[in-house]
Amino acid sequence: MxxxxxxxxxxxxxxxxxxxxxxxxxxxxxxxxxxxxxxxxxxxxxxxxxxxxxxxxxxxxxxxxxxxxxxxxxxxxxxxxxxxxxxxxxxxxxxxxxxxxxxxxxxxxxxxxxxxxxxxxxxxxxxxxxxxxxxxxxxxxxxxxxxxxxxxxxxxxxxxxxxxxxxxxxxxxxxxxxxxxxxxxxxxxxxxDIRTAEMTKVVENTFRAVNIAFANELARICRHDGMDVYEIIRICNMHPRVNILQPGPGVGGHCISVDPWFLVGDYPSIAKVIDESMKTNDSQPSFVLNRIHEIMRENGITDYARVGLYGLTYKENVDDIRESPTLQLLEAQERHLAKPLKVFDPLVGKKVVESQVMDYDEFLKDTDMVVIMVKHDHIKASWDRLKGKVVLDCHNICPLEHVYHI
Ligand SMILES: NC(=O)c1ccc[n+]([C@@H]2O[C@H](COP(=O)([O-])OP(=O)(O)OC[C@H]3O[C@@H](n4cnc5c(N)ncnc54)[C@H](O)[C@@H]3O)[C@@H](O)[C@H]2O)c1
Structure with missing residues (x-):
């Protein structure tokens, strides 16, 4: 047994x-x-x-x-x-x-x-x-x-x-x-043996974290100089030995955002690439927050109550919110003492943050700008609902015209 x-x-x-x-x-x-x-x-x-x-x-x-x-x-x-x-x-x-x-x-x-x-x-x-x-x-x-x-x-x-x-x-x-x-x-x-098994597990998640950080850093470089990161990655990936991941709003969950830190903690003078990668991923929600402010300014949106974050979980189509980029973004926003942005997630059935709205219609009502934090199937099924709104798409999935990216 x-x-x-x-x-x-x-x-x-x-x-x-x-x-x-x-x-x-x-x-x-x-x-x-x-x-x-x-x-x-x-x-x-x-x-x-x-x-x-x-x-x-x-x-x-x-x-x-x-x-x-x-x-x-x-x-x-x-x-x-x-x-x-x-x-x-x-x-x-x-x-x-x-x-x-x-x-x-x-x-x-x-x-x-x-x-x-x-x-x-x-x-x-x-x-x-x-x-x-x-x-x-x-x-x-x-x-x-x-x-x-x-x-x-x-x-x-x-x-x-x-x-x-x-x-x-x-x-x-x-x-x-x-x-x-x-x-x-x-x-x-x-x-x-036991130590090899311990190391392989941590290394696997570290590999993923470092590769995500590379994509996130590319997004920042491209944003800095007005280049299209998605087109650049698409073309680079046509090279037979290049396979760059997609940038996103940050990393959450209890694996990729946690395990690589173990190596930084145990080998601080050696694990330099890993340390920088984790810092890049951890600061990605703040990078998104800056983008939100830029886009609000560009569109004359001054009221935070009219901006909504879509998605609260750490990845698509699950109900797990642990360490999610949306929670990290809200925390970063709190530090700047701004009024919290409203949030909606179709997979999170109970209220976990004060500014959470439980109904999609209510979320979209009186919202001028929607930030796509999580690529749930739910949002892909109804792009029409976002027509006429300012959209910041952190995953490059929205087919509407005039969508902003990170
Ligand atoms: N969640 C993932 O995607 C994932 C993937 C691979 C590995 N892991 C690893 O698996 C491990 C478990 O992760 P999880 O996501 O299942 O955690 P979890 O928090 O979902 O579940 C842990 C459970 O253990 C129970 N628990 C804690 N101490 C206990 C004790 N002494 N006696 C009885 N019950 C106890 C808690 O009540 C909780 O229900 C972690 O080391 C995690 O890093 C997680």
Whole structure:
């Protein structure tokens, strides 16, 4: 039986996927509301295919509880934020979960850390806890790191098809864990050591952050001298070995905007490109805010109440708002003491910021300027609604005439 600890964006789909593929699974989360919701037959966030997977897992007998259970394998998928000051990973949630597992687990249990951690975190923060427990009880625990790569919006498909990495001290234990993941994963599963697995996960997200920062920097250079960044990228990408990403309003979520900081925190005198890239991405919402002011001036718009931000989530077609560029932009605006811009997001059903409007008609009413922060399918389905308004399109998706870009 597998006890999945932490039933958030990663733990829940993983637990459901394993249960629906024949493994006996108990999902544990210390958030009682979350566990109550799952036990009442409802999922806790929106994601393509998640409800169907949930129904299959329930049929297969998955259980949800706030208790840790005694079993031979644990998967820990709890948050790993970064310390805003030191930039290093904050291993507090992982260590706390490991300590709780050690209170109930039998000898020789396998403890799989799925949470993203910087290289060396398991050796530095988890291993000493496990070794102290071993010294006290005379028992052994198998440590494994199995980082997750799935992208919100396509989680169910990616769980089934992505390649995976498993890092273990002991190759045989790694192979055993691989066989459990292989019950549902059709991708290739590489077994390596723990530090390599830790580093690969962080490097993958860093690669993406650096490439996004490059596109964002190009947008700023082009804006500075009146060049069309989209046309320039389009032509550059016709080169057989060039593949530049598109610029955007910033980076959010709990991966690309967080994990690369771990390397900056751990290797401050070496990780220079990464540091600058993260600063570029982090300041992109302020760059958009400056563009909003420029365009307001150009169009004689003086009242902030007549400007609306479309989109509050950190990416399209998901309901996750964590670290979203829109939230970052509102924060930057607050620092300048301006009246907050109104916001609308069709996927965010409850009010999370004061200036949020819950209805699209109401959002568009008395709005002279719309800023497209997120490219939800919802907005693409009704471009006519924006006719006659000033539009700042941060994603170059709006087909209307006279649209502004970043
Ligand atoms: N969200 C993503 O897209 C994504 C993708 C890949 C990897 N990751 C990584 O996966 C990990 C989990 O991320 P997430 O987005 O699922 O986080 P989340 O905040 O959505 O979920 C974490 C859950 O863990 C629970 N929890 C925390 N400590 C606990 C404990 N000691 N015992 C029981 N429950 C506990 C919380 O209540 C919460 O429900 C992080 O390390 C993250 O970096 C996330």
């Amino acid at each position: 597998i006890n999945v600890i932490g039933l958030g964006y990663i733990g829940l789909p993983t637990a459901l996927m394993m249960a629906s593929h024949g493994l006996e699974v108990v999902g544990t989360d210390y958030n009682t509301d979350l566990v109550d919701t799952l036990n009442s037959g409802r999922t806790t966030f929106k994601e393509d295919g998640l409800d169907e997977l949930f129904a299959e897992a329930l049929k297969a007998g998955i259980k949800f509880t706030t208790e840790y259970v005694r079993t031979d394998m644990y998967i820990i998928s709890v948050p790993t934020p970064y310390d805003k000051f030191s930039k290093k990973v904050d291993p507090g949630y992982v260590v706390a979960a490991v300590k709780d597992v050690l209170k109930v687990c039998p000898p020789d249990a396998t403890l799989v850390i799925e949470s993203t951690v910087s290289p060396g975190t398991i050796d530095k923060h988890v291993r000493p806890v496990v070794e102290a427990w071993s010294a006290e009880t005379g028992n052994k625990i198998n440590l494994v790191h199995a980082p997750e790569r799935i992208i919100p919006g396509n989680m169910v498909y990616e769980l089934l098809h992505n390649n995976r990495t498993i890092g273990a001290d002991d190759k045989a234990v790694g192979e055993e864990v691989k066989s459990r993941y292989a019950s549902f994963c059709q991708g290739e599963i590489v077994v390596t």
